[in-house]
Amino acid sequence: MNAKKLRNLAFSLHRWLGLTVGIIAIVIGITGSILVFYQEIDPWLLSQRVGQIEPTGDRLSLEVILDKVQANYQERQDLKFDSISPLEKPDLVQVSFIDSKELSTEVDVSPYTGEVLNTRVWDTSFFGRVFQLHYALLAGNVGTAIAGIAALFMFILSLTGLVLWSGWRNFMAGFKIKWNARLKRKNYDIHQVAGIISVVFLAMIALTGFFWNFHDQTEPLIYAATFSPKPVEPVSQVVPGTTTMNLEEILQRAQTALPGGKITYIGLPTEPTEVFHIYKQLPGQKDKYTSEVALDRYTGKVLKTVNATQALPLGDRVLNAFVPMHYGTFGGLPTRILYIFVGLSPTILFITGLVMYRLRRRPQPVAEAKKALVER
Numbered sequence: 001m002n003a004k005k006l007r008n009l010a011f012s013l014h015r016w017l018g019l020t021v022g023i024i025a026i027v028i029g030i031t032g033s034i035l036v037f038y039q040e041i042d043p044w045l046l047s048q049r050v051g052q053i054e055p056t057g058d059r060l061s062l063e064v065i066l067d068k069v070q071a072n073y074q075e076r077q078d079l080k081f082d083s084i085s086p087l088e089k090p091d092l093v094q095v096s097f098i099d100s101k102e103l104s105t106e107v108d109v110s111p112y113t114g115e116v117l118n119t120r121v122w123d124t125s126f127f128g129r130v131f132q133l134h135y136a137l138l139a140g141n142v143g144t145a146i147a148g149i150a151a152l153f154m155f156i157l158s159l160t161g162l163v164l165w166s167g168w169r170n171f172m173a174g175f176k177i178k179w180n181a182r183l184k185r186k187n188y189d190i191h192q193v194a195g196i197i198s199v200v201f202l203a204m205i206a207l208t209g210f211f212w213n214f215h216d217q218t219e220p221l222i223y224a225a226t227f228s229p230k231p232v233e234p235v236s237q238v239v240p241g242t243t244t245m246n247l248e249e250i251l252q253r254a255q256t257a258l259p260g261g262k263i264t265y266i267g268l269p270t271e272p273t274e275v276f277h278i279y280k281q282l283p284g285q286k287d288k289y290t291s292e293v294a295l296d297r298y299t300g301k302v303l304k305t306v307n308a309t310q311a312l313p314l315g316d317r318v319l320n321a322f323v324p325m326h327y328g329t330f331g332g333l334p335t336r337i338l339y340i341f342v343g344l345s346p347t348i349l350f351i352t353g354l355v356m357y358r359l360r361r362r363p364q365p366v367a368e369a370k371k372a373l374v375e376r
Helices: 001-036 038-050 060-071 125-138 140-164 183-213 214-223 246-259 314-327 332-361 366-375
Strands: 081-085 093-098 104-109 116-121 262-265 274-282 291-295 301-304
Touching: 001 125, 001 140, 001 332, 038 116, 038 125, 060 081, 060 093, 060 104, 060 246, 125 140, 140 183, 183 214, 183 314, 183 332, 214 314, 246 262, 246 274, 246 291, 246 301
Parallel strands: none
Antiparallel strands: 081 093, 081 262, 093 104, 104 116, 262 274, 274 291, 291 301
């Protein structure tokens, strides 16, 4: 395929995919911009609700805190307590459970007294709604699939936009906007400059979003493409008459298996074959959720250990790289700020692209039409 045919193909794909996925891309982009600093904003809002937590004696064990929360809801037989998260700012322990309607509720507890200070249904909170809109368009599994397909289209749009960029012929011209030009030229310049500035980041966000929304289908492909063994999902061996081990014993065994660092998240088993997942942030590790110990819920046997500070298989490293690529944390604060504007770029690109489409379809003035007829 020669360059002209390739460009024509890229143009057709770019135009029709842009018109098809534009509105969805705007929704996903704007909600993504809102979520960039969620990890900072949400704890701050929580601290405004609960106030300053003053230490009053020794900290309670996580098992005692879990028992106190469960005691508050002992009449609710439909609840499944699924996680515990020790927070730093504010200084709280967050226990979450899922009810019969599959709604997740967060219970914020003082680590010193066990007092419940705040309760929130995550799914109906502001950030919960924004996240569901971003990830699944508020449409459940169908919305997840649609958003995933839209992400794939956005990735293709990024590639075709890169092919069509005028800077390949004149590099500096590809970054200039002629503000004093006519609407058609000015609109085109805005489209291509906004596109080239955001193209790499949009491609990373779109590709990782597609992989996440189709996780069950894409994860095996990643392991196969990287020639890495796919980890076997750990399961607890059900022993009739055996109860779940107490949390303190589980945490001690996790500490022995993966010493050092601090616990960032505890995934509690809610089904008979599920396991305890203990996530830790080890010294020198930036991410809070890549080092992990999985333990059998009945025997406490260590079934899986992942130390992210050591060399991991290539497939695991690729999957772990998706988080900083998608959230913009790979460059610290500057890239996270940049990602706010990257999230807004689909709005700019769709509007300017739509204007270009309309201008191309506008009937030619009589003089231009005669000129075109003569030149044929």
